[in-house]
Amino acid sequence: MVLRWRRKCQSPGVFAPQKMEVLSIRGAQEEEPPDPQLMRLDNMLLAEGVAGPEKGGGSAAAAAAAAASGGGSGPDNSTEHSDYRTKLTQIRQIYHTELEKYEQACNEFTTHVMNLLREQSRTRPISPKEIERMVNIIHRKFSSIQMQLKQSTCEAVMILRSRFLDARRKRRNFNKQATEILNEYFYSHLSNPYPSEEAKEELGKKCAITVAQVSNWFGNKRIRYKKNIGKFQEEANMYAARTAVNAANASSHGSQANSPSTPNSAGSAGSFNMSNSGDLFMSVQSLNGDSYQGAQVGANVQSQVDTLRHVISQTGGYSEGLTANQMYSPQGINANGGWQDAPTPSSVTSPTEGPGSVHSDTSN
DNA sequence: CCCAATGATTAAGG
DNA sequence: CCTTAATCATTGGG
Numbered sequence: 112m113v114l115r116w117r118r119k120c121q122s123p124g125v126f127a128p129q130k131m132e133v134l135s136i137r138g139a140q141e142e143e144p145p146d147p148q149l150m151r152l153d154n155m156l157l158a159e160g161v162a163g164p165e166k167g168g169g170s171a172a173a174a175a176a177a178a179a180s181g182g183g184s185g186p187d188n189s190t191e192h193s194d195y196r197t198k199l200t201q202i203r204q205i206y207h208t209e210l211e212k213y214e215q216a217c218n219e220f221t222t223h224v225m226n227l228l229r230e231q232s233r234t235r236p237i238s239p240k241e242i243e244r245m246v247n248i249i250h251r252k253f254s255s256i257q258m259q260l261k262q263s264t265c266e267a268v269m270i271l272r273s274r275f276l277d278a279r280r281k282r283r284n285f286n287k288q289a290t291e292i293l294n295e296y297f298y299s300h301l302s303n304p305y306p307s308e309e310a311k312e313e314l315g316k317k318c319a320i321t322v323a324q325v326s327n328w329f330g331n332k333r334i335r336y337k338k339n340i341g342k343f344q345e346e347a348n349m350y351a352a353r354t355a356v357n358a359a360n361a362s363s364h365g366s367q368a369n370s371p372s373t374p375n376s377a378g379s380a381g382s383f384n385m386s387n388s389g390d391l392f393m394s395v396q397s398l399n400g401d402s403y404q405g406a407q408v409g410a411n412v413q414s415q416v417d418t419l420r421h422v423i424s425q426t427g428g429y430s431e432g433l434t435a436n437q438m439y440s441p442q443g444i445n446a447n448g449g450w451q452d453a454p455t456p457s458s459v460t461s462p463t464e465g466p467g468s469v470h471s472d473t474s475n
Numbered sequence: 476c477c478c479a480a481t482g483a484t485t486a487a488g489g
Numbered sequence: 490c491c492t493t494a495a496t497c498a499t500t501g502g503g
Contacts, residue, residue, distance in 0.1 A: 281499085282481075282482050282483070282498070282499050282500070283482085283499090283500085284480085284481065284482075284499090284500065284501085285481090285482080290481095305491095305492090323483095324482080324483085326491090326492095327482060327483060327484090328481095328482075330492075330493075330494095331481070331482070331483085333492090333493080334493060334494060334495090335480095335481090337493095338494090451492065451493080
């Protein structure tokens with residue numbers, strides 16, 4: 112489609128607006144045949160708040176915009192809609208102006224024709240039926256013009272809506288910090304990267320995005336990670352190392368409740384130091400084994416295991432079934448090729464898959 | 476310009 | 490509702 116919703120609706124003074132008496136157009140205004148096309152347009156304009164009552168506050172338009180935004184529940188961004196409402200009001204004004212103009216022109220023309228007929232009635236007999244027929248013809252003509260106007264307006268509204276309500280068209284990348292937080296969560300829950308509703312809310316809060324956006328992000332991330340794990344190796348190493356260090360620090364220092372999720376260590380980018388891998392290995396041993404005195408390690412055990420396993424698999428420090436060709440298939444991805452039961456097997460990438468039995472899920 | 480990355484949407488399945 | 494997978498449309502770097 113063409114993106115030119117502004118322009119049109121500009122008829123340069125076809126009829127000079129004059130002060131004329133209005134004839135009785137009421138009778139013919141009601142379209143005898145309820146044209147479905149016209150009804151559709153009318154309904155749409157009405158629903159869109161364009162053809163509604165006068166501008167008694169933008170309530171109609173606001174309601175329409177809110178309804179159009181989809182979900183009824185939600186403190187949707189109202190700043191986004193202000194621009195939309197402004198433009199919608201513009202369309203509405205143009206529409207009303209034009210409509211009025213057409214009506215006036217129709218009346219004038221009708222009057223003119225009537226006068227003509229009246230004049231002619233002096234020289235030849237004119238039946239009232241003929242007059243009525245004339246008027247009908249005129250009104251039909253102007254009705255079709257009105258319909259064009261309505262159609263144009265509808266089109267404009269549709270384009271406006273797709274322009275403003277289709278979020279794809281105003282996509283903004285998340286800021287660095289947000290993606291960092293999301294990635295951190297993702298890679299520290301690699302064996303089960305499905306954040307609960309609460310986790311999503313919290314992530315959304317921390318990243319200043321909506322829960323739906325968090326879901327989108329994880330959906331995209333999961334599929335794209337799975338599709339090409341190799342591509343995410345670097346990133347995975349980075350975040351795994353970072354959170355692993357964090358976890359190691361936390362567990363070694365006992366309960367240290369502080370540090371609100373911002374490790375803030377921007378120093379070690381790609382360089383992963385192998386020296387602490389030994390410590391991490393020990394941690395894994397104790398965590399994966401049975402007796403770990405901490406006892407209070409509940410929900411975040413899995414995350415630590417995830418990151419530690421990842422780190423270990425990358426550093427090659429853990430020999431149990433981890434061979435070179437398994438670099439690209441770390442932790443929780445099972446033989447199915449996915450985290451969840453894949454409905455369509457469709458010949459997964461790596462048929463040979465090692466032990467992926469890391470599942471002590473903490474659902475709460 | 477091209478092109479990879481990326482957020483959002485859609486369809487299909489549960 | 491949720492998910493996956495494919496796709497769209499934009500962003501931003503070269």
